[in-house]
Amino acid sequence: VGKALNLTFRTSQSDTTWLVSALLSSHGLTEVSATNNDFNLLWTGSHPRPHTFSSLRSYQRVNHFPRSYELTRKDRLYKNVARLQHCHGSKHFDFLPPSFIMPNEYRDFWSAHHRLHGPWIVKPVASSRGRGIYLVSKPEEVPMEEPVLVSKYIANPLLVDGHKCDLRLYVAVTSYDPLVIYLYRHGIVRFAAVKYTADQSSLDNPCIHLCNYSINKYHADFVVSEDPSVEDVGHKRSLTGFLKYLRSQGKDVNRLMRRIEDVCIKAIMAATPPVVAACKMFVPNRNNCFELYGFDILVDSDLKPWLLEVNLSPSLGCDSPLDLRVKSAMLSDLLTLVGIPAVDPA
Ligand SMILES: Nc1ncnc2c1ncn2[C@@H]1O[C@H](COP(=O)(O)OP(=O)(O)O)[C@@H](O)[C@H]1O
Ligand SMILES: [Mg+2]
Known part of the structure; x- marks a missing residue:
């Protein structure tokens, strides 16, 4: 064609x-x-x-909207969600771990530390792949010279075979005004290579606390599953296999997925006003833009989903058969959804 x-x-x-x-x-x-x-x-x-x-x-x-960074920069996401918390009540927007932009919100961070205690996770405001991320137990350990986001460390992750894991979900927006969002039903579950412990002495081991593939793939114990139809092997698994496992443990998977949908919708709503304003300013036609976001979600032991960040241009790298299967089907669905008009551009 x-x-x-x-x-x-x-x-x-x-x-x-x-x-x-x-x-x-x-x-x-x-x-x-x-x-x-x-x-x-x-x-x-x-x-x-x-x-x-x-x-x-x-x-x-x-494949982008203008000002998508209002969603995909960690500091902007937190600020935009805080605005909605302020307008509509915190309890409806309590899916981000309590967070502070340092050094500006230093006082608030200290007083939160007295209430909530550590550990805290320190992140560069606009980075990816686990780069520059580390855990601290006291506010004194957070640097004051550079802008970082400090978030409450969710210390009770849901464990699978004793390992921490988090979800990479693919979310497409085909229009911000009106808002049209699709959550792709297949995703990837990324595992930390080393068994989980919340011990103080483990805090500086990224292969226990961070689930980024780019970090764990270098660990000697990291296992790549060569057969994507085998659902319980390897440090990268399918969302389908993960949900099947939860169901076998008697967990309410439908409720979890509804809560995840709620998180995705509300996070995108938080970025909508600046993106819509930018579209009015820069985008000449209503169908020009679409976007594929990578949502990083951590599920805790109470089955509550926490949004860790939203990725601009989530990796479409295919290092394993599972990557290829999930990402190629997702991408072809996405392009079908978006539609490329049959017009000769020359
Ligand atoms: N608040 C948190 N509580 C527990 N674990 C977290 C938290 N924030 C991030 N992590 C862990 O750190 C990893 C990297 O964090 P993320 O925000 O996704 O940054 P990056 O852009 O570097 O991927 C996540 O995959 C997750 O395993
Ligand atoms: Mg991430």
């Missing part, structure tokens, strides 16, 4: 465009150079510039 209609795509600044390119090429779309504006789809790993948005033609699609 793509060949007959001369459809094209452009990619840039993305370490994970291999899957996008492979999928589009297999449908006959041709990749054009990074300076060619005659494309049907633009797929980039970072935020496009305002000018890129404002020069879009009505049939062109781009």
